[in-house]
Amino acid sequence: MPSAIEVQSLTKHFGNVHAVEDLSFSVETGRVTGFLGPNGSGKTTTLRMLLGLVKITSGTATFGGKRYQELDKPDHHVGAVLEATSFHPTRRAEDHLKMVAIGSGIPLSRVDATLELVGLSDVARRRVGKFSLGMRQRLQLATALLGDPEILILDEPANGLDPQGIQWLRTFIRYQASIGRSVLVSSHLLSEMEETVDDVVIVSEGHLVLQTTLAELAGRAGTSSGMRVRSPEIDRLTAILQTIPVGFRPLSPDIIAIDGATPEWLGPVLAQNQIVVYELVHERGSLEDVFLQLTQGFAAGHPGAPDGGGAVAGQAPPSAGLTPMPGSRA
Amino acid sequence: MIKIIRAEWLKLRTTAVPWVLGGIAMLINGLLILVIFLNHGSNGGGPFGGNGNDNGPTIVLGPNYPHTVQQLRNLVGSGFTGYLLALLLGVLIVTTEFRHKTVTTAFLITPVRPVMVGGKLLMAAIAGAGLAIIMFATSMIGGGLTLVGVGGSYSSLLDQVPAVLPGMVLVFILFGMLGVGIGSVLTNQVAAIVVTLGWFIILEGILVSLVHGAARWVPTGAAQAAANINRSRSGISSLLFNWWEGSLLIVAYGLLFAALGSYILTRRDIT
Numbered sequence: 001m002p003s004a005i006e007v008q009s010l011t012k013h014f015g016n017v018h019a020v021e022d023l024s025f026s027v028e029t030g031r032v033t034g035f036l037g038p039n040g041s042g043k044t045t046t047l048r049m050l051l052g053l054v055k056i057t058s059g060t061a062t063f064g065g066k067r068y069q070e071l072d073k074p075d076h077h078v079g080a081v082l083e084a085t086s087f088h089p090t091r092r093a094e095d096h097l098k099m100v101a102i103g104s105g106i107p108l109s110r111v112d113a114t115l116e117l118v119g120l121s122d123v124a125r126r127r128v129g130k131f132s133l134g135m136r137q138r139l140q141l142a143t144a145l146l147g148d149p150e151i152l153i154l155d156e157p158a159n160g161l162d163p164q165g166i167q168w169l170r171t172f173i174r175y176q177a178s179i180g181r182s183v184l185v186s187s188h189l190l191s192e193m194e195e196t197v198d199d200v201v202i203v204s205e206g207h208l209v210l211q212t213t214l215a216e217l218a219g220r221a222g223t224s225s226g227m228r229v230r231s232p233e234i235d236r237l238t239a240i241l242q243t244i245p246v247g248f249r250p251l252s253p254d255i256i257a258i259d260g261a262t263p264e265w266l267g268p269v270l271a272q273n274q275i276v277v278y279e280l281v282h283e284r285g286s287l288e289d290v291f292l293q294l295t296q297g298f299a300a301g302h303p304g305a306p307d308g309g310g311a312v313a314g315q316a317p318p319s320a321g322l323t324p325m326p327g328s329r330a
Numbered sequence: 331m332i333k334i335i336r337a338e339w340l341k342l343r344t345t346a347v348p349w350v351l352g353g354i355a356m357l358i359n360g361l362l363i364l365v366i367f368l369n370h371g372s373n374g375g376g377p378f379g380g381n382g383n384d385n386g387p388t389i390v391l392g393p394n395y396p397h398t399v400q401q402l403r404n405l406v407g408s409g410f411t412g413y414l415l416a417l418l419l420g421v422l423i424v425t426t427e428f429r430h431k432t433v434t435t436a437f438l439i440t441p442v443r444p445v446m447v448g449g450k451l452l453m454a455a456i457a458g459a460g461l462a463i464i465m466f467a468t469s470m471i472g473g474g475l476t477l478v479g480v481g482g483s484y485s486s487l488l489d490q491v492p493a494v495l496p497g498m499v500l501v502f503i504l505f506g507m508l509g510v511g512i513g514s515v516l517t518n519q520v521a522a523i524v525v526t527l528g529w530f531i532i533l534e535g536i537l538v539s540l541v542h543g544a545a546r547w548v549p550t551g552a553a554q555a556a557a558n559i560n561r562s563r564s565g566i567s568s569l570l571f572n573w574w575e576g577s578l579l580i581v582a583y584g585l586l587f588a589a590l591g592s593y594i595l596t597r598r599d600i601t
Binding site: 071091 | 333334336337340341344345346426430431432433434435436437438439440441442597599600601
């Protein structure tokens with residue numbers, strides 16, 4: 001099946017600021033793709049280039065091979081939620097949707113249908129200036145859905161939503177994918193999206209860090225990152241560990257952390273040496289940790305960063321949490 | 331294009347702008363009509379020239395109400411100053427979108443930007459024509475009834491309608507479009523309003539008082555020529571173009587700003 005969205009070598013310079021640099025990724029049809037990166041990593045600029053709102057410096061950003069401006073009736077193909085503030089405050093919610101519907105040649109019956117879908121039917125006659133942030137986000141979603149598009153682009157839709165709102169949003173996005181829509185949703189928090197997305201595109205400082213599936217990323221997170229031991233015999237344990245090629249750090253007088261260790265490796269070591277243990281904790285990296293390591297690691301190693309390391313886009317630099325245990329003693 | 335204009339009309343009527351501007355326009359016209367009659371009552375002549383071929387302040391003795399051709403034309407076109415409100419309406423049609431960031435939605439609906447600017451130009455033209463008709467109606471009802479009340483002839487007023495109304499409607503239409511052009515160049519709403527009003531209320535007057543020859547070339551001079559309206563007390567009216575030259579000049583101004591605005595908007599990043 002062809003990609004719903006194809007971004008190729010996309011670059012945007014605002015004067016001397018390189019907002020997006022040689023970015024390439026694709027969004028597969030019928031899947032939810034998380035577009036993730038810290039604030040200021042070029043996500044919004046990329047989405048706005050896709051939608052023809054920001055001029056592209058070089059590269060292409062297309063929907064089924066066509067630029068947004070070249071699509072016949074664009075909002076019948078692509079629905080976008082960009083920011084919560086783009087409403088005239090004295091306009092009623094239903095008038096906002098009618099305005100979009102009339103301008104796009106969409107039947108006015110869709111106005112009531114989409115208001116119903118996002119749960120705003122009761123406040124359809126209310127002026128948008130009186131809406132809460134969550135209600136504005138819902139109205140944005142209704143606007144995006146008016147043309148019944150096959151592709152949805154959502155820029156930080158969870159911003160400002162309360163926990164119930166975020167839960168609603170997750171269900172909403174999963175439903176959209178279940179009926180065959182392709183969704184590209186940006187966020188600066190992976191935790192916000194990890195129950196929602198199928199694929200991830202991770203960016204940092206305008207560069208691609210990684211495009212993969214959520215399952216693959218979760219696999220990385222599951223990799224052991226070490227053991228934490230609390231024991232009254234820390235000195236004896238330290239002496240033993242010094243004879244083995246393994247990294248460890250004292251955290252307090254009676255606790256040490258052993259990098260890369262697994263229970264299967266550490267258990268026999270402790271038993272063999274008859275060390276009393278009060279607490280044994282297997283520390284696994286969370287998905288969010290992996291995300292942070294990838295983006296921060298990239299930022300630190302990126303040629304444009306102050307300390308200029310030189311990592312290549314698309315390759316994650318090694319990081320402590322992912323380092324295999326030295327000596328493979330497990 | 332029709333659906334864009336329908337959408338633009340919905341946008342316009344769901345904000346306070348056209349209703350407030352329309353109200354202000356009628357109020358000002360009422361005051362201007364009052365001033366015309368009060369002036370006649372006090373000096374028996376008229377403040378706006380006397381005989382249609384004004385070469386300076388002239389006091390004409392006669393009935394103490396508008397009765398010469400130029401006086402009657404000035405009464406038919408008493409709401410002529412409303413073209414500044416048509417201009418402002420044009421400016422607001424564009425700048426409101428930027429102020430409230432609805433321009434993002436507008437460009438998502440109509441991504442080919444010159445088409446959207448074209449829609450706004452047409453909307454401003456229609457709104458300008460509407461405003462001209464409202465002003466004209468206010469003059470014919472308010473001014474006409476007062477004229478009859480003080481002993482004047484309504485048919486003599488009606489006789490002057492063909493000389494004033496077409497030019498007036500044209501001027502309102504073109505100034506509405508000029509406003510869209512200005513708003514597209516200066517998208518910051520406050521800056522656009524300050525610059526526009528600053529030019530038409532202050533700078534243009536200073537320029538004309540310094541260089542009399544500029545009178546026919548400035549937009550206000552062209553507008554007055556186009557509508558056969560003579561608002562000058564200082565004899566500058568003789569320097570104005572005739573009606574069709576004035577009309578062409580306003581069309582040129584409108585086209586220039588619309589083209590410039592369209593060019594700038596097309597290259598602008600909507601961030």
